Amino acid sequence: MEQITKPLNRVDGPDKVSGKITYANDVAIDKLAFGYLVSATIAKGRVTSIRTDKARSQKGVLQVFTHENMPKLYSPPTYISPFDPSGDSGQQKHVPMQDDKIVYDLQYVALVVAESFEVAQEAGHLIEVSYEEEKGTYEEHPNPKDAEELEFLFGIMEGDYHRGKPEAAFEASEVKLEQTYTTQTMHHQPMERHGTTAVWNAGRLTVYEPTAWIFGHRKGVAEMLGMPVEDVTVISPYVGGAFGGKGLVAPHTGIIAAAAKEVNRPLRVELTRKQLFGCVGLRSATHSEVKIGAEKDGTINSIIIHTTGETPEFQKTAFESSVIAPRMMYSNPNMRAKMEVAPVPMSGPVPMRSPGEASGLFLLESALDELSYKLGMDPIALRKKNHADINLETNLPWTSKHLNECYDVGAKKFGWDKRNPKIGSMRKDGMLVGYGMASGSYPTLFHPASAKAKFLADGTVELIVGTQEIGTGTNTIIRQIAADYLGVAIEKIKVVMGNTRYPKTPPTVAAFTAASVGTTVAKVCEQLKTNLIRRATTNEASPLFGLKAETLNISNGTITNGTKEESLQTTLKRAGRPYVETQLQTQYSPEMFKKSSSSFGANFVEVEVDPITGWASLKRIVGVYDCGKIINPKTAHSQLIGGCVFAIGMAMQEAAERDLSNFRYLNSDLGGYHMPVQADIPDLDLSFLDHTDKEANILEVKSVGELGGVGLQAAIMNAIYHATGIRIRSLPYKPEKLLEIAE
């Protein structure tokens, strides 16, 4: 293996730094019309009148759609299961502009189609909508009193899990902890806004859309329009950020495609930044009641978690499944983890980076930290004491687990031994200093994928996969895998992606692309290799004629056994073919269900708090991760820092703010929704352990993309507690939450 494990520069790097990448909404199309969606200004109620005459009078307006004249669209199915990603793909059942009802803030009420963006935007402003608002009383966090049963939880119908006798074990414990933790609504806000470019030709539809799941989008759009899937093509080679979003098809795609058909023009509509708050999915707010029962020596007997997540009134789904990750983290024999949902006027939530782990490990790792202080025990020692040697949720052994080593290596790098456990005892330059740590984990999933490998007469190889590049470096690692598994120089390998005409793959979510698409690429390359070698050994004119295939290998584009050799180009020429291609689809196998595969990590944080103002700053973060073999350390490291930045946002500064008198957004723009900027990010020392995982898959990799930052939110709040004695159980941090700081 030459290329795998090399920290290669991204193959799309030079184009990305030159502005040469064509994203979906950059594609130049002849006679393109531009659209502008108008959003409701109430969260619940109905449209009583909508006047479009001023809008229509603007020169250049082609059509104005409202619920009064919008073509019919069907609800896309929304039963989303990570175990069947070729299935349903709809973000929500509700399709706007089909009736006069408003069921969430910013819901679309009109679409202007015009010759230019400026005309469409101004016409949109001129549409006059009257509403009958339905008032309600709302709260800042989901209230367990309003909780209802979930429809399903990630396709696992177990919103209510238990093992052992959790209540009895809690009651019998020597040390008890009971706390409530909350997280607030968050938004993906990728730099590239969602939007659709819809082009019809003879009843067939091509959609250019930034999506993390071209096949899901194709199915969902086809279902919304009521047309055959085969007549829809989705193209999305490059996506400007997804983070778990852009994966489930949102209603705007169907609306825009239907409008394009009506006006008989190719149509591009980019959602406004504001609409990315209301309409394309979000991370549900959560409210969790946690009980931990332990012995004085730190053995945890029982963990009980009851989470209430916010959910739309029209469908009881939530992807922020706080109750899943805690089930496998530690060795407590007794556990209950129940999730319910509280309906509010919101649109369909979708997964958002580390969905469930983000809130689930925040609550768990905060609670464990509180327990450690109650016990007078070092936080790391407490975790080690309760190390889960097998996955107690599935009762399966791990494919590999080096979490203890993550703690040890991380503690050393961080200087954890300098920690004085006494609250507020550490100072630097007049500032309070706090140290905090937390565990992290993320599953390594696999889903069937297919890929095509094609060797061409000019000696190049095309690796054709219907996956999409959202910034993780997929196209780069595919090249590395192909180069090594095929034996061809990496410069000769071209990766072709992002079109539903290519072999089907699962979405780019849940950090399983390397394990799924990556292993599929490895296997299809082996298959191509076998194919090419056979062509040589069965051809009388070849010097390799009659040799056993097992004795031959391909190296640098040449089939060889060390003494005899033939270049692949010659083999191909001799075979009289312009190219040789082969396709392969991977499947689940029973082997995969015999062990549990997860990545693990340990997070360490140093914070400084001004003892006068209570303003907290992150000073440095150390993370050590157990992710198996790392195909490309450069891009993998970037995934880690990306995850940490995301977690910093969740912990320190990001939250939707709503007017609780009507549940409308107060901060639906990037000026008010505070994603991290450069100045928010401290020194990040993030590294991988050097262990491969031969049991996980043929590539020996575990998941990387979503592990970075998991648990970090708790580590930060744990550090703030250590510095100040104030425990923040409700994310995000705000300066006023430390106002009671003792001076």
Added chain:
Amino acid sequence: MKEEDKPIKTGFSRRNFLQVSGTGVAGLAVAPLLGAQAAEQKNLERPFEVPNAVDIQLNINNETIKLKIDPRASLLDTLRYKLNMTGTKKGCDAGHCGACTIHINGERKLSCLTLAMRHQNDKITTIEGLAENGVLHPVQQAFVDNDAFQCGYCTSGQVMSAVACIKEGHTKSTEEIKEYMSGNICRCGAYPNIIKAVQAASK
């Protein structure tokens, strides 16, 4: 070539058009466009003009371009929709993210927050104008070497900001670079690598 002899462009870049018609970039083949006649045409026609369209002239990347625009058009939208120079990105259209950062007379500014027609006497530089003769600008190369991007969408703005940040002299410390690059949001979180790239390129 003398300044006056340089051809004055009258509209649309062929760059994106080529990408649509099927020639690949960076090893990526783009599928042929279904349904549009683009492949047969040399220019992208936009025959519609607003009633109050104005004739203006812009100097972009050392080329003078004459065009007729909607007077309400921002410089960003003029670059992207009128001239097909899609290297500059629209992140928020409200001055909150920095993705649309370009240089006007060498100073970094947000192209979404200014009207195109007010810049007829200015020298505008976009991301497309940084590389010379196909060789990446040192800042661009530093970004590639340090993996200072992931999805790439904020990257044009980051690079334009970084070039200016170095020229401004705001690279005296890591903290200073962080502060002066805080006007460019990166949701992928490539921040530490962006700092490394700026440090490398400012040496």
Added chain:
Amino acid sequence: MNFFQYTEAKTARDAIKAKQEKEASYFIAGGSNLVDMMKEGIQHPQQLVDINTISGLRDIKNTGDTVYLGTLASNTAAAESEKIINFAPLVSQSLVKGATQQIRNMATIGGNLMQESRCPFFYDVSAACGRRTAGDVCPTVTAKDGIRTNALFGLNESCNTPHPSDMAVGMLALRSKVVLQSKKDTRKLALDKFYHIPVKENTKITHLQDDEMIVGVEIPLEHGFNHSAYLKVRDRKSYAFALISGAAALNIQTGTILNAGLASGWVGTIPWRFEEAENFLQGKAATESNFRQAAKIAISDAQPKKNNAFKVKLLEKILVRTLLMAKETPYGTNN
């Protein structure tokens, strides 16, 4: 955005004349606030009078008695001007905490002073707002428990959102004056007299007359300030409006405060100066204890509601910290 007429002015007189000749005429300089509002449908100018083309309004001068900033000087030019850094550093200290370098390159001094509200109700054309339509009221006035970001001072029946400028707060602490030119005269107004608390009768918050234009800001040097600092506490570390900011300028001679300037951002419906606290500090030793007393005086007439009550204590603490920072930051040191 609606269609508009556009004209370039050559002199201040021309600009004022052009503005008066057509209804709903707006000056445009940097445009970073106005263009945004036009795109959002908040402002509907029928005419833009471009004042960027007027010469002589960009100068930054040290006259001996004052430092003078021409109204068209960019925020960056002002923040990085040697004259400002050496003689009125609080202007620079407050400027660089606002926005980003890109926006500071575009924005002008006059534009910064005149910037409009950043309140979500102002930006929501479907909501009633007393700053868009005279006489309207919004939850900043009506919400029984108030709103987290609401002002603590200068409350009124029209609008209680805090003024967003950082620079104005720094200038206010330095006792700056705005220079206004009409067709006939020039006049100067102290900054705390230039702004006025929002009123029901109209949407303005300044005493800028219809026939006037800001031409510059004068920062007096007579008070002998030789220490200053600006602290901006906010929900992230950069590129965000303040939760609360503090601006302090001190004239300290051998440990005694001869003169103090103390102001705060995002606590008043207009930039807010704490004159009583300043008077208290005059003649006192520059100690933490006196800073704490001054802060207590500063917050004494705050008018909090339930949802922004925390701001009172936070303001007090921020003022203490700002004064301590100022004490450690004499003119001429890097801040």
